[in-house]
Each structure stands twice: as C-alpha cells, then as structure tokens.
Amino acid sequence: MADMFTIKFVLDDGRVVSEEATAGEPILSVARRANVPIDAPCAGNGTCGKCKVRIESGEVLGERDKHISKKDFADGYRLACQCETKGAATLLVPQSAHAWQNRIRVADFSSARAQESFMAMKEALSGEKYRADDAFIGLTVDMEPPSESDATADRERLVRAIAKTLGTDSEHISIALHTLRKLPEVLRENDYSAGVLIHKEGGPGGVAYHIIDIAGGEAPIQVGVCIDIGTTTISAAIVDLNTRDFLATGSVGNAQIRYGGDVINRLVESARPGGVARLRDAVTKESIRPLVAKLCEAAGIGPRQIVRASIAGNTTMMHLFLGIYGNNIRLEPYVPAFFGVDRIRGSEADIGIHPDADVLLAPSVGSYVGGDITAGTFAAGIAGNEGFSLFLDLGTNGELVFGNSDFLMTCACSAGPAFEGGEIACGMRATDGAITEVVIDKDTMEPSYKVIGDEGQLPVGLCGSGLIDLISGLFEAGTINAKGKFIAEGERISVDEWGISRYRVVAADKTLTGNDIYVSDADIDNFIRAKGAIFSAIVTMLKSLDMDMDMIEDVYLAGGIGSGIDIGNAINIGMLPKLPLERFHYIGNTSLSGAYAMLVSDKARERIEGLADGMTYLELSAVPGYMDEFVAACFLPHTDAGLFA
C-alpha cells in the first residue's frame, strides 16, 4: 500500500478539513473527497481558473499556467486541478474560491424591474381562474375536557370537534403520526383548545382532511416555499399561502459547482460510486437547507412551518435534487428517469421543512427542457398569446420556447455558465458587487459602469449583462475584431506572457478584492460561444418551422443574466435577433415565478402540467445544419452580417 499522508485545507471561516492522500493525486480530487468547497466550473480541466489554493506549508507538484501570475505563483498560489500531492501539506482555500456557495443573499432581487415582474405574477394569479384553493385550512377548535362519563381518547375527541366545525364526517379526517405524538401534551397544556393545520386532499370521490400540525391557541400560519434550482444559482421565496405575499426572498450559489459548472460534468460525477448522494447532499444540505433556514429567519418563522414547497429546475437538477440516477440524460437516446413525479413529502425531500409538507415539482418535457421551462412558460404567459412569441431562458443552459395559443415548440442548447459569470476570469453572478452596465467611450476606450449594491459598493466582477455591454462597447470602439480578438492598443490593454490580451475595466485599487477587474480575449471567446449557441438555436428552431424572425411578435427574456441587460447591445453582438426593441421584455426569474404560481394555486399547477404535455420537443443535435448555424453565429455579430444590418 502506498504511503499515506495528510492534506489539510484551511477555509477562510477558520475550519480545517484534513484528508489522507497518497502521492500523485490531484489536489482537487482530494478536496472533493473531503467535501471541501472549492469551485470548479470547468470540472478540473484547467480552463476556468476558479479553483485557486495557496500553499501554507508542505509542497505540491505543478507548473504555473495562464491563470496564475508570477507573483502569485511565488506567493504559493496554485490551481487545485492542475497540481498534485507530493507529501503532507497545508493549503489555504481563499474566500473567492467558494464565495458563491457560502454567500446567501436575502431579498436578492437584483433590480426593481425584476421585482416588478415577480409581483406581476401575483397580480396575474389574482383572477377568478387562479383563485385560492384552500388546500390548507387553519382552525381553532375547542373541546370539552374528558370526564368519567366521557373518557374518549384524545385523537377521537379532536377529530369529533373538527368534524363538527367542518360539517363533515369523522371518517374523512385523519391525523399524521407526528402530530398525534404532540396531541396529549398540547390538549392538556391548553385547556383542550388547539389550533390545527389541515391539508385538504380532494379527488372526484370526495374530500379528505389530514391534520398535519397542532399547537396551543391559534392555528399555525400556512407558509410555503418556492425554489428555483439553477445549475449555478438557487433562488427561493417564502410565501404566506393565505395572502400569497412574499415573506422573504433570496438566493445562494449551487454548491454542486465544485463538481463542474454545467449539467454534463455534474452527471458524469453523479455516475461515479456514491455520486448521486454526493450531488444530492450538495444541493439539499449545503445549499437549499441553509438558504431556506436563513429566509425563514428573515420571515420570522420556523422551517417546519413550511407545509408546501414547489420546485422548478432543469431536468438534471430535478434528478439530483431527488437523488435519482440521471446519467442517461446525457447518453443517447437521452432518456431521463422521470418527467413528472408523484406525491413527495417534506420528509423525503430532506430540506428541513414540515415532514408532511407537499413537495411539488414542475414537470419536465425532455432531457434538456425541464421544470424551469414549463414553469417559466406559464410565467411568461406566451401560451395565451394569439401572436407568436419567443421565450428565452438564459441560464447555464439556454432554453427556448416558441409558439402561441395553438402550439408550443421547445429546444435547448448548452450556453455554458458564461451568462452567469462562470468560465469568465472576473465573472460573477448578478449580485452585490457585480458590474451590471458598462458604457465604453468610443474615442478614449474609457469605461463607465454601474455596480449592483448599496451606494458606494465597490465592484467585484462582471455579470452577464455587464459582459454584453462591455463586449458590445469594445466591438463598437474597434478595440476587438469580429472574432473577439484585441486589435487595438492602449493604456488599459495588456498582453500576458501566454499571449492572452486583456482589457482592464477597473484597476485593483478601486475594487473590493484588490485585484484588477478585466476581460480577456479568452473570456470573450467563451462568451461568444454562449451567445452563438443561443442565436443559432433560435435560427434552427424557426427554420424547422419554416418561419422567419420577423414573425416573432414578442421576445420574453428570463434568467440569471441580470435584469440590466441592454437589448440593443445584445443585438449588436449577435446574441438576439434584430427586431424592434419594443418587442423585447425582460421578465426576471420565470422559473421562480412559475414555481410561485404552482405553490399558491393548484389551478396554475394543472395548467403547467397541461403545458408540459402539449409542448413539442425539438432535439437540436438531430436537426441537420445546426452545427453550421452555430459556427456561423460565433462571430461578432455573425458571419452573415446582413442579419444585423
């Protein structure tokens, strides 16, 4: 047996994680085995540069590469995926490496515009069609205390009183075991007056009432949570099920990021021994549980008060959330384990909410068109339009839905994490410190920019909308060419020893981290491939329907790219089709607002299930010519410049 030694990882919160290793193991593998949160969006290919660690003591084997400056290398910085163990060592994991998953944001609506679109969902559901369903009933019941002449058991006493209040028969009422366990004490400590929370379950045959919680005095408040599980970002909102009001909202990075930035790398990891459980734990225990707990704290409730959850996410995220082997999603003929699921309880979902809570999942349509899109299509409202609409969800995967009240067609493309700042050296998601808008002076090449956050917030990095503006501005200013390569010189432009050019947006002394914020031609290349994937998907889908771009009456944009998206600039770089600007609408996180709709309205849920059943799925890779379209779209704005003239 090989000699074992210990690798210690020191996290920025002071925790030290030790793991036994043998010589020659990649540091990233050791870190993953020990569950050390190191970002690796590129899944260890050495391309993203996010997995930096610093040697505190001991030695590791590995050369310097383009992601590490000479000074940083001398200071002990290494990419965890590009160096190997040699002997015992202590490695510092810098805050930046796992900032995404540690940072929980409460009330993280990135702009008033996004919040408005979310509130619009509430408004849209206020009509008769999506009225309250009364799925949960809160009651206060008073009982006669037991006596020698009435020694009926506690459960039967409670059920009798509820039956009388509801005007139903005792046999239609049942009680959860964990509630029964509380019953003797609650009744005796509250003079036989109790607040009960009842879940009304109805079929064509009749209604059943299930008592899921009990407390002394008032009936427990009825609270739900809607969650959008994105590949990169998880967003959630705590909702009062009676008033449909938001009690708290927020987001957190998906801790699965250390297994890769896109769904393919996650699926590969999940297929390894124990992989399904590891990926499930990362999203449930490390991401959703802490997020929900924090939001509950903000809302002033306990997580066990959450009696219903609705979840939307792409097909892979849904599999990994439930701990279901999903690797067939990425293997021909691309078959998921499920599109929809049946009743799941809070205890099964393992996210810390009420054990009897109903957990609802938005249904998927295909391996790459998931519940985020079916829920999002509802939220976008395109199925109600007579004219043709295009719904675009710009996340790590890009998904498209096109159609009207008569038909809906959907397809997906792999944009990569660039829209959410992944695989971009100074990229980040649209949260505090993100540069969300940039204008480049054509003459001086000097930038001006806006940062998300409170007055005085120093910039940290670039989010998707900022990148669009930046690339568009550099292109307009003639700083980069149609291939995204730097062709100008200037004070802000430099070339490193690897021959990679970069444009400095903010100098180190004006950033929060003390490092330059820049964009390199490697970043621009990543971004161009992302925008090319989107544009070529739009072209291919319309061609398959024998339709023209002009026939699109409305384009609804959603996703984590940031609400600051400048449509004109997105058209300039050939990401969106050249249509009149008024046809475009940024509608925020539709996956989350669709999940919200499912949470508060059974009618909305039924409608989403109907939409899923009715969508036609187009497998892009099976369409002849799609790859050619993609290659043609990987230019600024396009090889066929006439499309954007």
Next chain:
Amino acid sequence: MADMFTIKFVLDDGRVVSEEATAGEPILSVARRANVPIDAPCAGNGTCGKCKVRIESGEVLGERDKHISKKDFADGYRLACQCETKGAATLLVPQSAHAWQNRIRVADFSSARAQESFMAMKEALSGEKYRADDAFIGLTVDMEPPSESDATADRERLVRAIAKTLGTDSEHISIALHTLRKLPEVLRENDYSAGVLIHKEGGPGGVAYHIIDIAGGEAPIQVGVCIDIGTTTISAAIVDLNTRDFLATGSVGNAQIRYGGDVINRLVESARPGGVARLRDAVTKESIRPLVAKLCEAAGIGPRQIVRASIAGNTTMMHLFLGIYGNNIRLEPYVPAFFGVDRIRGSEADIGIHPDADVLLAPSVGSYVGGDITAGTFAAGIAGNEGFSLFLDLGTNGELVFGNSDFLMTCACSAGPAFEGGEIACGMRATDGAITEVVIDKDTMEPSYKVIGDEGQLPVGLCGSGLIDLISGLFEAGTINAKGKFIAEGERISVDEWGISRYRVVAADKTLTGNDIYVSDADIDNFIRAKGAIFSAIVTMLKSLDMDMDMIEDVYLAGGIGSGIDIGNAINIGMLPKLPLERFHYIGNTSLSGAYAMLVSDKARERIEGLADGMTYLELSAVPGYMDEFVAACFLPHTDAGLFA
C-alpha cells in the same frame, strides 16, 4: 460534582457494557441507563427476585434478602434493584436474567391445540365474506426500450405499460420515490422487463395504484406480518398475502420487561424524560425487529419484502409501540391518546419492513381494553353467537368480553404477570422447558409433570398452566390451605430463614439450570391474587348485567397461560366459574389470530373496527362492590365455597 467511576456489566454473550456512575446509585438504575437488559418485572420493588447479578470484582452495597440464599450471597449474587454502587465494579448479568428477551423462538406454537386454533382462523376466513381483497397486485411488465423516436422518461414508460396492462388511465398510477430511485438501473439491467408490486388503494371515488416496489424479472412476492405485542411476550407470523399461508411464526419476550412487568410500571417509566423513546426502542428495535428478521430468515425472504403489517396489543402497548405518550391511561379519568390510528407507513413504524408498507393497528375500546381484545373478539367469534359467550384473555392484564350477536360488554382487570410466569420465583412463559402439566399424588405428595419441548427436554420452570395444576394438586392433597399457606410437612417441603415455605417440584440435578424448581407460598399468594382478579371481574360484570353464571353458554379462553390449561383444575382453585367442562374452549393467541385476519382481509379489518365501535366498556373500579368481590375471590377456591360445590 460527585466522583465518577465505571460500572461494567458483563453479559452472557460476552458483551461488556460500561457506564459511569456515582456512589449510592441503585445498580438497576445504572443498568437501565446503559440499556443493559436486566429483567425487572416488579419494576425494582425487590419482590420478584428476577434482577440477580453477580459481583466479579469491586464492591456494591446491599444486604441479603429472601431471594438470595446464603451460598449465593457468598458467591457474590445480589438483586440489582436492592444494592447500590460504592465504587468501580464489574458485574456479571447471568443468562437467566435476560433470557426472556434474548430468546427468539421460531415456530413457537406451544401445542398442536394452539396451532389448530390458529389454522381454524384461516379456515374461518375462507368464506365469501372474507375473500381476498387484492390490495396488492404483482405484475410483470414488458416495455419497448427507448429510441430516438421515443425518448419518454423511465417513469412515464413504466406507468404507460402498467396502465395498459391494468386497463386504467396513467393518471391513476403513482410511484414511490424509493422505487423511482431504483427504476433506471432495473429497467436497463433487465431489458425493460420488470416485476412490480402495486398497492391498490380505493375509495368510493375511484381506485389508485401505487407502485411500491420493482425488481428485474418476476414480480416481488407479497408478504405480510401479523404481530401480537403482549406486555410479556411478542408473537408474530409471516404470511403469504396471496395464499394466506403461514411462512414462519415465532415469539420473543418483550424487552420492555426491564422497566416493569405490568403496564402501570411501563407507563410510569415512559413519563420520565426520554421514557417514551426508551420504551419504544425496547419494543421496536430490541424485540420486534430481531423477531421479524429471524422469521424472515426462516421464511426465506427479506424484511423489506413485507408490504403490510397488522398489530394487536393492549392500549398501552399500542401507545409505546408508536412512541406516543400514554401516561394519561393510568390517570383518572383514564384517557388514552388514541383508540384508532390513521394510515401508518413502514418507515414510521420503524420495524425494518418495507418503508411504504401499510401498518394496521387493531382499534382499542378503552384504556384497558385494547386492540388485542377487539382483534381477539373477532377471532373468538362470539359476536356471531346467539347464545351468551364469555371471552377471556388471560395475559398480564386479564380482559373479558361478554355478550352475543346483540351486544358486547367488556372490562379489564390487572392480573399481573403470574399467568405468564412473572413474579413467580421459578415462573416462565409457556415455551421450551416450561412445566405445563402437573399431577400431585394425593397420598405421597409426589409430582409427575410434562415439559414443553423435544423428547428429553429438561425442565426450566413453571408456566401458567403448570402452576394451576400444581396449586390445585397441592390444595386437593391438603398440602396448602384455602389461603395458599403450607400446612403439611414432607420431604419436598422446606422453610427458609425468612419463614417462607416452598414445595420442591424438581430437584436441582434434574433441571436444565441446575437449580431446584419450586413453588413458594409467596408465589401461590401472587397466583391467587391473579386468579381472584379474573373471577371477581367475571362476577362483577355479570352482576352489572343482572345475569347468572349459568347463562354463559360458552367460555373462550385465550392468552399466554399455555394451551395445557386443565379447566377442571382452574375451576378447582376458583379461577373459572363452575360450568360444565364442555362449555370451555381454549383458543390460543386470539390477539395474533385476529391480527392475522386483519392482515389478509380488509373485510375482517372493517368487522373488527365495527366490533370496537359497538362494545360497551365497563370500568370495574367504578362498580360498587368490586373490591369486595376481589377480596372474597382471593381464597381457594373462594370464601363462598358454595359457588364451586
């Protein structure tokens, strides 16, 4: 803080359990804290003498008492409840002290007679009225493998195939999450052919099909378990739900015995901090799980193949089994937490069976008339008789049901564990080694006896039926008087230093344990109080109905007293009323055969629920004159000898 030291308990299976203690703690308390299985039927009152331990090293503080001979005391034997810690010590826990719970008996029908009565239950259910319910359906389904033109998800593919086979709509079919987790692998490893086990759930509104298990090839076998949770003994049978055949049967002692022999002491313990969980763990983890596992082994199945369980037991046992606070059962006005419960899943019951298994509980009628009696009343069949019948369940609690097809009245009395050998120095339950029949020669006072077990089985102790014969024989021979005190002298009779007389049934050299088997006047006194409780309950109930003993046309005897019970002798000692012998029927463990009926037939379960609703509960302690009746019955045969003339 007081000085801590370690008490080590050495069990006869070699396990050593260490527990920290301070000076002056009762050894039994330390043992309980450490979960050391020491029997204490008298709950630590020093009356039963069952909690003997032997000092191996160190010292404990305590005087000798009547349960410890001088020689044994010198050898280091002590009663754990009557001595205290002084410092570090190592104590041997002799096999006899925890033999009851460790000994799992497979196929423990104590006689052919009991087995016959059990098989009769199967026969009785074979009519049209209790025909098979098809609650579980096993199917083998073949599917088309996925292809480019049919990339339907696994779940939807399976559901589609099942819907076609059953001729129903897909939307009536659901799949359990844990089954969905197995699905991708099962389908791909078995060429898209799978055996599924479906639970059919029906209401007036329609039928729903829930897929609870899946395997490659054949459909999983449908197996259930019925369990009688007695205060002293737990019995169970594994049953093929299709054929209704018994695959294995057996029994084990209830490990709760270390918290007391009767329900009152168990309830007292359960009301202490953490008590409910301790008592629940004792019955589920220590008793039922190992018993079920052993029976499954005998039946050649895995415990997770058990898809339905039915449980009968007294009201206290049902509470402690589910982990529900039941202490109000013993406090005026004697109110249990529940009579019946709603759907409980295997995962909630925590007995190692299928997580989605239906766990059915026989309903209770009152604090001291539980599911063992409602199930037993069904098994006894008395509600179908035109004439009046008396059903007697002789366990640690004695329960009575009297009536006919028009009405049923029920009551309970505390007989104590004497019928099952508890609180009797050489008592044991009716299993291998138990002396089940005794004849005393009137002239010589010499006994002859029968022992349960294979040819050549040496005797271990006396079970209930043996005690009846023995006491009746000693009384007939004039060896004891009407108060149960020894009045004769002889070679077999001796008096110890405490003035307690005893009659030696078997000399030490002819027993398995190497100790004398005897009965003392203290034992006889305990037994007389047990039989007096039963007889006075019968008298009181009939008086409350203004009826005579003669009107009882049939007496059905059930319970752990042993099938060897000699009715004539039981009448002789005044335990049963003097009626013609042919009116008496021993019908074995009716709680278990009733649970069996519930397991295999939903119609039988409905009938048992109906019986529970229709029974009138008589609270004996509230009937004037009951205590007088009890005192009058605590003689051999009775103070009113005319009743037995």
